[in-house]
Amino acid sequence: MGFDYWYYQYSVYSEAVRTFYPPQDWTTAGEKALELFFHGQGNNSAAQMYLVLDDEDSETIVPYPGDANDLKMEAWQVWRIALRELNDPNLNLGNITSIAIGFCAEADKPFSTGAGTVFFDDIRLFSSRCLPENRSEADFDGDCLVDFKDLEEMALRWLDRGYNIYPVAAPNDPVAWYKFDGDTEDSAGTAGGRPRGNPSYAQGVYGQAIRFDGYHDAVDLTNVPGLFSKIATGITIAFWQYGADSAHHSDTLCCSDYVYGLTDPAIAVNLGCWRQPGQYNWDCGRPFSFDNRLSGNHRYTSEWSGRWNHWAFTKDVPTGTMQIFLNGLLFDSRSGADAPISGITSFEIGSGWYGGYDGLIDDFRIYDYALSQSEIAHVATNGTGVFEQPLMVPADLNQDDQIDFSDFVLLADHWLENRLWP
Numbered sequence: 001m002g003f004d005y006w007y008y009q010y011s012v013y014s015e016a017v018r019t020f021y022p023p024q025d026w027t028t029a030g031e032k033a034l035e036l037f038f039h040g041q042g043n044n045s046a047a048q049m050y051l052v053l054d055d056e057d058s059e060t061i062v063p064y065p066g067d068a069n070d071l072k073m074e075a076w077q078v079w080r081i082a083l084r085e086l087n088d089p090n091l092n093l094g095n096i097t098s099i100a101i102g103f104c105a106e107a108d109k110p111f112s113t114g115a116g117t118v119f120f121d122d123i124r125l126f127s128s129r130c131l132p133e134n135r136s137e138a139d140f141d142g143d144c145l146v147d148f149k150d151l152e153e154m155a156l157r158w159l160d161r162g163y164n165i166y167p168v169a170a171p172n173d174p175v176a177w178y179k180f181d182g183d184t185e186d187s188a189g190t191a192g193g194r195p196r197g198n199p200s201y202a203q204g205v206y207g208q209a210i211r212f213d214g215y216h217d218a219v220d221l222t223n224v225p226g227l228f229s230k231i232a233t234g235i236t237i238a239f240w241q242y243g244a245d246s247a248h249h250s251d252t253l254c255c256s257d258y259v260y261g262l263t264d265p266a267i268a269v270n271l272g273c274w275r276q277p278g279q280y281n282w283d284c285g286r287p288f289s290f291d292n293r294l295s296g297n298h299r300y301t302s303e304w305s306g307r308w309n310h311w312a313f314t315k316d317v318p319t320g321t322m323q324i325f326l327n328g329l330l331f332d333s334r335s336g337a338d339a340p341i342s343g344i345t346s347f348e349i350g351s352g353w354y355g356g357y358d359g360l361i362d363d364f365r366i367y368d369y370a371l372s373q374s375e376i377a378h379v380a381t382n383g384t385g386v387f388e389q390p391l392m393v394p395a396d397l398n399q400d401d402q403i404d405f406s407d408f409v410l411l412a413d414h415w416l417e418n419r420l421w422p
Contacts, residue, residue, distance in 0.1 A: 012105075013102055026094065028094075031083065033082050036121075037121045038076070041074060042074055048063060048103065049063075049068075049102070050063045056097045058090045066079070071118055101120065138150060162401030164388075165385050166373070166374070168374050176190050179207065180361065180362055181208045192223070196216070205363060210360065212351070214244075220347075221348065234341075235366065235367065237366055238364075243358065245358065250271075250278075251355060255347070257347075265353050272298060279298070280332075282295070285315070286341070286344075294337070310380040320338035398410060
């Protein structure tokens, strides 16, 4: 329910009342709290806001516990009331006949007057819920309970660490290689890049990296038909990426031949989005179809945002295999994706299908075959095989970049902790 907005003007008090007929029973479905959202205006008078609950025989007044000047804030604020804390033994929650929102003078200014406009939305009842500010650090799945689901999450990452060494094998030369060291040139000499918008440069993993703003910035490749004429039965797209928060449905890292509403891309890579935990898509093949898409949800925001990650996307047409590698390890794969890589006439980095990319890209390479895991490790580390990155996962409770018994002890300290409110 909602009052929409209320203009208040008081010398004693001002109220807006909602009457219920028949009366409402607030006890049948485990109701434990009342919540409402309000939005003030900068020129409002400071006042004491309150609620009045009436059960026909008596009424209970619930003062807003925050600052009276909150009514001046031009932002949505939440007021939550635990029903068990009303402390009125005479109030019959099974027979609520009306609810009112009122304004009156502050207690220390009993003779003041005032006026203003306040907007209200989503006045509702609910049972216990998990509020983000109440969560325990050991509550990995966000349900405000530390239990076997959180233990399962720790077990999934058991003995993971931020420092790893993987076997390497030198790959063939890439057919296109954009180091982004202050320019968009192709070090392989096949297809130069032409900046669009105003991309800038910042410190990267190796030298500099290119920065995209997510809206107007991109790099358009030249000689795209010539580049992709060398790519027939397999492809690998590999790069280092450091993402940022985005307002897009899903950030597009690179994309080919896409026109909104007219042409689907033969190749597209999407990582992360404004929704949590975010989605990844690896599309490769013409004609476009979901049979040639490898897609899923990121498990952690750190897989695409807030740190450098190395990604490699591969497709082998003869076997119909598509794979994604994250920081040297297989992240996802599928079979049955045998649509050919053909008909590509344009290609852009930093923008495309679902919206532009917000963040940095470094060392962007395209190969004309599907690299193996050891070849990808070689590409990502300049041949060393050494990955050293912050772990940045919830189960690393002591933040020492490894998941082990010291984290388990901290989990055990919170075991069966319940932080549901109220």
